Amino acid sequence: MANPSYAHHDDHHDHKPGFVSRWFFSTNHKDIGTLYIIFSLVAAVVGIGISLLMRLELMYPGMQIFSDGQMWNAYISAHGLIMVFFVVMPALIGGFGNWFVPIMIGAPDMAFPRMNNISFWLLVPAFMLLAASLFVGEGPGAGWTIYPPLSDSTFHSGPAMDLALFSLHLAGASSIMGAANLVTAFLLLLAVPVLAGAITMLITDRNFGTAFFRPEGGGDPVLFQHLFWFFGHPEVYIMILPGFGIISHIISTFILILPGFGMISHIVSTFSKKPVFGYLGMAYAMVAIGGIGFVVWAHHMFTVGLSLQTQSYFVFATMVIAVPTGVKIFSWIATMWGGSMRLDTPMLFAIGFIFLFTVGGVTGVVLANAGIDQVLHNTYYVVAHFHYVLSLGAVFSIYAGFYYWIGKMCGRQYPETLGKVHFWMTFIGVNLTFFPMHFSGNQGMPRRYPDYPEAFWGWNYVASIGSLISVASFLFFFYIVWVTLRSGAKAAANPWGAGATTLEWQVASPPPFHTFEEIPRMR
Amino acid sequence: MKVFMAKCRAFGLGKLMAGVAALAMGLVLAVPALAESMVGAPAPWGMGLQPSGGVIKERISSFNSMVFWIITVITIFVLILLAYCVWRFREERNPVPSTTSHHTGLEIAWTVIPVLILLVIAIPSFRLLYFQDRAVDADMTITVQGRQWYWNYTYADHGNFTFDSYPIQEADLKPGQIFKLSVDNELVIPVGASIRVLTTGHDVIHSFFVPALGIQKYTIPGRTLETWMRADRPGIFYGQCNQICGTNHWFMPIAVRAVPRAEFDTWVADAQKRFAQADGSAPVIAAAPASQDSLQIAEARR
Ligand code: HEM
Ligand SMILES: [Cu+2]
């Protein structure tokens, strides 16, 4: 175990810089982590606010909130891009990754602290560009997948689309620089440049007369889809996968930290007071998911006219991913099995995560069958699938991480009862929102529709009610944050008891400005 | 809109009883009614796939049910395990945690059993994929083109006539027509004929999607894609554009009407007079359908 006396030992070195240099020129991993978390909360207010407008629009057939389809398309595109690039990635990788990876591995700070700073500060203009694009001309209405020709200058002639594309460029650069610090870079380094290339080609198609994706100039719109999903599939997984670069650390220190999977493993193990079950299998499963994740992209493209052989391959490869996914789920359960479980709020969110992720995983297996996908592609079934795995998976792990670490981060513990109420509100709300989408999807309701035939009304209505509950639970979360910061009980160095064995629980809550000035000794 | 809201509110007990009665009657009458003429459209509160209008969709449905049962069992299994853990292994009931963190047998089992389950899924999956890819022996060819925001259909084997298909505005609906699904010119096909569908693009990407016939293909500018469909029951099958394509993406429905062969021939004769040819020349007057023979095959197959 690490020596618990660092906390005191460090105090008199704890000279904090002034406000501007502390928060604007910050190179301190904890401060940058805090900035990321605040940023992602702000972005979440915008992104979730838009989703509320969308659900209100869809509560009844007919147009009620949006003036026309183009405006609708712009807002749904913004919703997707905001949630992916400005909420989930910043919270999981930028926020918790920055805060806790260095502490857990006993490092004084990130390897490249200045790059860490610019990675955050790139996100701010990126977000501003995207927000601005909504108010320029007709907005960027091509979906978060920005397929040409719809996204090229013939069909989106104004500057709005260019703003959105530049925003993506900045967000991508930010991700890469942020990830270079965590060894997650491996995944992102392979994926993001492909997106950057595709976006650059789209920008030159739009503005400089090239024809990479323009059929009339010999280009190919399907090429864009290949490039986009070569990035896109790994990207959606990155949000849920841990950086498995730190697996070497994991093996020695038993820390399975980082987004989604890693955090969940960690929390399940802490609260069951047992080590992670099947540790090596878990590590291999993550490597497998990350690796195979790069060779399944065309399962998003079963209806673009791929040859039979190509489709067969992508069906097969996609199904293979389900195996390591199953390994993770069963290993988490086995970690709980025989444990001595505390059901505090973080653990509730972790268990909720496992269930939601299972639901999303099995519908993924349905969609992996190109034969069935022919009637489910682009319907609400797909929307249900990816909200279960991605949105709920990621959001539940963010909440789990938040409740787990908030005491450590700010020195005050959240109110437990309110946390539990928040869990149940969220769990009921999101299931009511997204489960009925399987039904409307089965029935053939296409996604990205602001208005629909009356027959689709019922489940849409239920989903909208569910979203009201979900939004209420989100507001309730802010209330909890407020209560915690104002009047939360003082957090002990370790509020979680015997299960919490990792380094961050050995230091004071909150940790001193410089957590470790010398490498901690471990046994 | 207002009317609809009122209708939603009136969705009370009385409606529910009437609904149940209608459902019961529907079940009794369903079989002969299907043979008559079916409607392939979403149903209020519908939960599963749409009814099947043809063999491709039938196969999709039956395979989908199999997969559905498998995933349901898996999900319930996981749910039960989770619930059991929460109940049995909470602090109060199990104060001393076990220290087991490996079990090779278990780990092999939860790798190998999923592989086997996936194999069970994969085999019929590939069979379905190969079946639905393209028509083995197409009876006729229709070219489908998605345009902002309507559909264009060309009957290559019947004198190459071509026409546009627009949605019907709410004010112009006739009784029996469905708002946001009905169109002015339906895509008419003979029952039982295997139809080669070629999709081509015009402006942006659209997707030709008719759930009850189990067909979906993008229409991509610069490309021609091939797929097929077959309606084995007369009826009307609705679909909608299924790839975001601009402001009216939500308002470019598809309606495929499957009619008996004779009716189809009459329709073709009339269509040749009404619609221009794809190359822009005047309608052909009374040209004989090019693929009479192949239609005979379709007839025989029925
Ligand atoms: C068992 C594992 C999984 C399988 C077999 C699977 C399979 C699929 C397939 C086949 C599609 C394409 C559906 C279509 O467009 O017709 C899809 C869509 C999607 N999946 Fe998964 N998936 C799995 C897990 C995940 C995970 C873990 C995430 C993210 C955390 C994810 C995120 C998404 C997203 C975002 C889309 C939709 C993208 C879009 O069209 O906008 N999936 N999945
Ligand atoms: Cu994917």
Ligand SMILES: [Cu+2]
């Ligand atoms: Cu369209």
